[in-house]
Amino acid sequence: MMTTLLPPSSPVLPNQSALRLSLNAVLDRRGTVDGAWWPRTRDAAAELPALISAVDQRLDRAVLRVGLHIDAWDHIPRRIPARGRQVRVGWFRSAEPNLITLSIAGAAPITLLVIPPSTATGPAMAALALAAAGTVGVRPADILHPTDLEEGSVAGTAQPPA
Structure with a gap:
């Protein structure tokens, strides 16, 4: 089950102000990621405040650190x-470039797939949906490029909408 702050059925326009974020409603930490985020730019100072605010509100807990x-x-x-x-914002070279980790007060950290800002709407929306649908055994690269997944190659993985 997916909670999306921007419904997948809504068209996403470059000037639209809605945050493009999806979270797995269960957040059971069994998947590769707990959801996805599609920022509009690579400017962390401009993009992170809205992400932190949305996750705070969605989880009713405070984000303490971003990696x-x-x-x-x-x-x-x-x-x-x-x-x-x-x-606090920590930066690393050893981390996966397309992942961001949010440390949450009183909860396990959340890992989000970061969809590159230049991604076209269709593939980005599919990645948002797939990342929140359950990603046990799926690599982040497979979520970003779902056509690389062979039908049924990963047991228990939801395929993106057609």
């Missing part, structure tokens, strides 16, 4: 102001 790949983002701040606190 991301240093070479995948521009303008990475050390901290992001959020609801009466400062969220």
Whole structure:
């Protein structure tokens, strides 16, 4: 089951202000990722505040720290102001470039697939849906390029909508 802050059936336009985020409703930590995020740019300082706010609201818990790949983002701040606190931002070269990790107060960290901003709407929406549908045994690259998946090659994996 998927919770999407932007419904998959809605057209996504470049100037649309809705956050393009999907989270697995269960967040059972069995999948490769817990959802996906499709930022509009690679500017971490501009994009992270809305992501942090949306995840805070969705989970009713505070994001405490963000971990991301240093070479995948521009303008990475050390901290992001959020609801009466400062969220620390850590950057690494050892992390997967298309993943972002959110440490949450009182919960296990959440791993989100980051869909490149330049991705066309159709493939991005499919990746948002697949990432939130359950990704046991699916690599992040397979979510970003679902045509590479062979039908039924990964047991228990939901295929993106046609």
